[in-house]
Amino acid sequence: MRINAILPDYLSSFGGPSFVCHYLLEAMSTVGLDVSLYSISGDKSIYSSYQRLSMPHWAQPVGFKLVSDDAWIKYTEWRYLRSLRNQDVAYIWTKTSIETYKTAKSKGNIILIENVNTHQATSKAILDAEFLRLGLEPNHGIDEKSIAKECAQLELTDYVFSPSKEVTKSLVRADVPSEKIIQSSYGLRQKDILLPQDVASRDHRTELTAVFVGRVGIRKGAHLLLEYWAKAGVNGKLKLVGNIEPSARHLVEPYLNRPDIEYMPFTNDLLSVYLNADVFLFPSLEEGSPLVTYLALGAGLPSIVSPMGGDGIINHEIEGLIIDAHNADAWVESIRRVFSDSELRLTLSRNAYNRARDFLWENVGRQRLESLQTLLAT
Numbered sequence: 001m002r003i004n005a006i007l008p009d010y011l012s013s014f015g016g017p018s019f020v021c022h023y024l025l026e027a028m029s030t031v032g033l034d035v036s037l038y039s040i041s042g043d044k045s046i047y048s049s050y051q052r053l054s055m056p057h058w059a060q061p062v063g064f065k066l067v068s069d070d071a072w073i074k075y076t077e078w079r080y081l082r083s084l085r086n087q088d089v090a091y092i093w094t095k096t097s098i099e100t101y102k103t104a105k106s107k108g109n110i111i112l113i114e115n116v117n118t119h120q121a122t123s124k125a126i127l128d129a130e131f132l133r134l135g136l137e138p139n140h141g142i143d144e145k146s147i148a149k150e151c152a153q154l155e156l157t158d159y160v161f162s163p164s165k166e167v168t169k170s171l172v173r174a175d176v177p178s179e180k181i182i183q184s185s186y187g188l189r190q191k192d193i194l195l196p197q198d199v200a201s202r203d204h205r206t207e208l209t210a211v212f213v214g215r216v217g218i219r220k221g222a223h224l225l226l227e228y229w230a231k232a233g234v235n236g237k238l239k240l241v242g243n244i245e246p247s248a249r250h251l252v253e254p255y256l257n258r259p260d261i262e263y264m265p266f267t268n269d270l271l272s273v274y275l276n277a278d279v280f281l282f283p284s285l286e287e288g289s290p291l292v293t294y295l296a297l298g299a300g301l302p303s304i305v306s307p308m309g310g311d312g313i314i315n316h317e318i319e320g321l322i323i324d325a326h327n328a329d330a331w332v333e334s335i336r337r338v339f340s341d342s343e344l345r346l347t348l349s350r351n352a353y354n355r356a357r358d359f360l361w362e363n364v365g366r367q368r369l370e371s372l373q374t375l376l377a378t
Contacts, residue, residue, distance in 0.1 A: 027365020
């Protein structure tokens with residue numbers, strides 16, 4: 001079996017679908033599978049021999065200026081389709097056109113895709129409801145045309161990797177046959193797991209810091225968290241890390257003058273953020289399988305998350321607490337409980353740290369490969 005993948009975008013070493021795609025394929029390649037990945041270009045720091053870049057690294061300073069993104073996407077798709085062999089598994093990622101799906105299908109290739117987020121029909125319903133609850137006009141960018149495109153892609157697909165329980169539920173609601181869905185997860189690099197002594201150093205802190213990491217906006221539930229934090233009234237600090245979305249600025253800024261809330265724009269140095277935190281809080285309304293929650297495991301942080309923010313990564317009352325994003329009373333009580341109970345924090349922290357290695361990319365990639373091979377053999 002050969003997996004021939006396409007993600008017609010820039011491969012970033014700082015998260016996002018391209019980051020996930022790279023580490024999944026790298027994990028599969030290390031166990032001997034023949035893989036390739038067609039993309040536009042990428043960071044040198046994550047370059048691997050299986051990458052087939054349309055734009056060499058040396059051409060990046062002028063390549064994006066002289067040629068449009070759309071042209072690079074079309075060229076990458078053309079190169080990809082020329083490379084497909086009869087027995088290849090065509091592993092298709094975001095930004096790929098429906099025409100490439102159809103052509104790969106017509107060639108007789110098995111089509112495998114990655115649903116990095118919940119089905120857009122689910123995403124739209126969740127976000128529409130929240131924007132309207134807040135008295136705002138929805139501007140999340142999901143429309144009926146994009147939903148129809150996703151449905152058409154799934155019709156052409158033989159198998160779809162789902163990285164979380166919530167993504168799987170959304171696919172089933174969209175009438176995707178369950179036998180098409182391969183349940184999996186995302187993961188961590190070894191360097192994302194803190195040293196044991198760093199995790200243990202938290203035991204001596206007198207003031208606790210909770211951290212939220214992600215785009216500070218409505219989709220991630222940052223506006224809800226600020227409300228819950230203010231009501232909880234605990235002795236500690238909440239640190240928001242991420243860029244503030246324009247649509248949520250008026251909801252967020254009134255809280256930023258509080259002495260117990262600190263704001264930090266997006267940073268690539270998340271290791272330091274997690275190292276200096278004591279609790280992870282993430283009441284996200286819509287997700288795929290957020291990498292920031294896996295990082296919380298690697299940092300040995302007790303977590304309070306919504307089902308979208310961590311179900312399947314966090315087990316309730318084991319590595320953290322899973323609370324519905326809109327259950328204000330439960331969130332307030334959970335924040336108070338975790339902040340006041342040092343034994344609970346220690347237990348959740350140990351469990352989280354011990355679970356982190358289950359999600360190393362090499363383990364996730366091997367599990368995915370075994371699941372796919374089992375299905376193809378039937």
